[in-house]
Amino acid sequence: MLEEAAAELFLEQGYAGTTIEQIARRAGVSRNTLFNYFTVKSDLLWVDVDAGLAALPRALAACPGDLPATDAVRQALHEVAAGFGPGRVPWALTQAEMMGTRSALEASALSRFMDQAELLAQFLAARVGAQDAGEDLARRSFAMAVLAAAAAAFGVWAASGVSRGTLAPYVDAGIAPACDGYRAALG
Amino acid sequence: MLEEAAAELFLEQGYAGTTIEQIARRAGVSRNTLFNYFTVKSDLLWVDVDAGLAALPRALAACPGDLPATDAVRQALHEVAAGFGPGRVPWALTQAEMMGTRSALEASALSRFMDQAELLAQFLAARVGAQDAGEDLARRSFAMAVLAAAAAAFGVWAASGVSRGTLAPYVDAGIAPACDGYRAALG
DNA sequence: GCAATTGTTGGACGCGGTACATAAATACTA
DNA sequence: TAGTATTTATGTACCGCGTCCAACAATTGC
Numbered sequence: 001m002l003e004e005a006a007a008e009l010f011l012e013q014g015y016a017g018t019t020i021e022q023i024a025r026r027a028g029v030s031r032n033t034l035f036n037y038f039t040v041k042s043d044l045l046w047v048d049v050d051a052g053l054a055a056l057p058r059a060l061a062a063c064p065g066d067l068p069a070t071d072a073v074r075q076a077l078h079e080v081a082a083g084f085g086p087g088r089v090p091w092a093l094t095q096a097e098m099m100g101t102r103s104a105l106e107a108s109a110l111s112r113f114m115d116q117a118e119l120l121a122q123f124l125a126a127r128v129g130a131q132d133a134g135e136d137l138a139r140r141s142f143a144m145a146v147l148a149a150a151a152a153a154f155g156v157w158a159a160s161g162v163s164r165g166t167l168a169p170y171v172d173a174g175i176a177p178a179c180d181g182y183r184a185a186l187g
Numbered sequence: 188m189l190e191e192a193a194a195e196l197f198l199e200q201g202y203a204g205t206t207i208e209q210i211a212r213r214a215g216v217s218r219n220t221l222f223n224y225f226t227v228k229s230d231l232l233w234v235d236v237d238a239g240l241a242a243l244p245r246a247l248a249a250c251p252g253d254l255p256a257t258d259a260v261r262q263a264l265h266e267v268a269a270g271f272g273p274g275r276v277p278w279a280l281t282q283a284e285m286m287g288t289r290s291a292l293e294a295s296a297l298s299r300f301m302d303q304a305e306l307l308a309q310f311l312a313a314r315v316g317a318q319d320a321g322e323d324l325a326r327r328s329f330a331m332a333v334l335a336a337a338a339a340a341f342g343v344w345a346a347s348g349v350s351r352g353t354l355a356p357y358v359d360a361g362i363a364p365a366c367d368g369y370r371a372a373l374g
Numbered sequence: 375g376c377a378a379t380t381g382t383t384g385g386a387c388g389c390g391g392t393a394c395a396t397a398a399a400t401a402c403t404a
Numbered sequence: 405t406a407g408t409a410t411t412t413a414t415g416t417a418c419c420g421c422g423t424c425c426a427a428c429a430a431t432t433g434c
Contacts, residue, residue: 020420108294110297137340141336141365143339145332145333145335149328173325178364206388206389208389216413219415220414222390228391378433381429381430383429388423392417395415396414397412404406
């Protein structure tokens with residue numbers, strides 16, 4: 001209910017023009033109760049995305065061990081992207097201009113990005129054993145690069161309007177060159 | 188003076204524990220005057236980095252036109268990285284744990300990242316003429332991937348302690364695989 | 375039935391950020 | 405030099421987010 005109330009109000013009044021108290025009132029609860037479920041206002045924008053992102057650890061763990069690390073990541077991200085069907089497009093991203101959520105999204109996105117990057121880096125560290133400094137740089141660079149490419153693909157997909165199909169092909173096309181490029185460095 | 192006062196207070200009390208009024212008082216000005224020079228508190232953390240990042244447009248424009256677009260970006264980022272010598276390490280990043288600036292940095296970093304990504308994407312669009320949707324995805328993916336890799340290298344470099352040398356080799360090693368990987372897609 | 379735990383609410387507070395009006399300082403002009 | 409215009413600094417008030425704490429309701433478990 002809180003999420004629905006927030007989506008409605010953000011569409012009516014914009015993100016900055018909507019106060020937390022208004023959302024709580026429309027949802028029929030108290031302001032403090034809202035803070036019990038969403039510690040910050042911007043969390044309301046991320047429920048859908050966060051739910052989809054939660055699939056990453058399992059997707060990584062399910063990857064066959066004989067695959068090169070970069071291709072395992074590629075496959076895992078493909079699986080995560082498959083969770084975002086054409087009927088499940090986060091409204092906070094597609095309606096970003098309508099709601100004026102861009103700055104709020106930018107302010108809250110990087111912490112999520114870094115969480116996923118940390119997951120990837122640990123996954124890579126477990127697969128690519130070498131622990132010297134150069135390997136660490138390669139792992140972190142690849143982790144962040146491939147996630148950034150996936151995020152870019154996400155953005156292009158979200159901006160494609162109603163004609164967009166599934167997310168997975170976008171993400172795969174966006175990250176494939178990165179996986180290819182870093183394969184040698186992480187071999 | 189404002190920057191110095193902020194750096195001192197952040198080290199003494201942490202970022203969250205320091206109010207804007209305290210910074211202004213130590214600098215000998217009013218709270219409103221501080222807001223005249225730094226529109227948000229986190230801008231105080233970014234003066235050094237922003238100054239270094241300002242070199243990117245010029246570095247891109249100065250790249251020889253016969254270079255592949257990916258290598259032009261690589262060269263431009265190398266030049267930007269060269270602006271961060273071992274004597275010019277942004278205190279907000281190296282002392283991040285000491286000051287507790289991590290969440291604040293994460294909240295304010297992405298807008299800067301997207302600004303640079305937009306610069307890169309426009310640069311690529313000018314060099315790689317094709318305007319179909321696939322090309323757009325490739326350009327945006329590469330722009331964000333290479334910047335993310337550079338940011339990762341920046342982080343590894345900043346975390347290397349006093350033994351770190353210059354930033355440029357870190358960045359170059361971090362982004363080289365990305366440039367190689369996307370070269371064909373942006374040929 | 376009661377106790378303990380959990381969820382909900384109200385009230386108060388601090389701080390960041392904005393808006394606006396005013397005063398000081400500087401620059402330009404005669 | 406005097407006076408005017410234009411920044412720049414300051415004071416005041418305000419709003420909203422986020423936190424803390426204490427009181428209250430509801431649920432679970434015995």
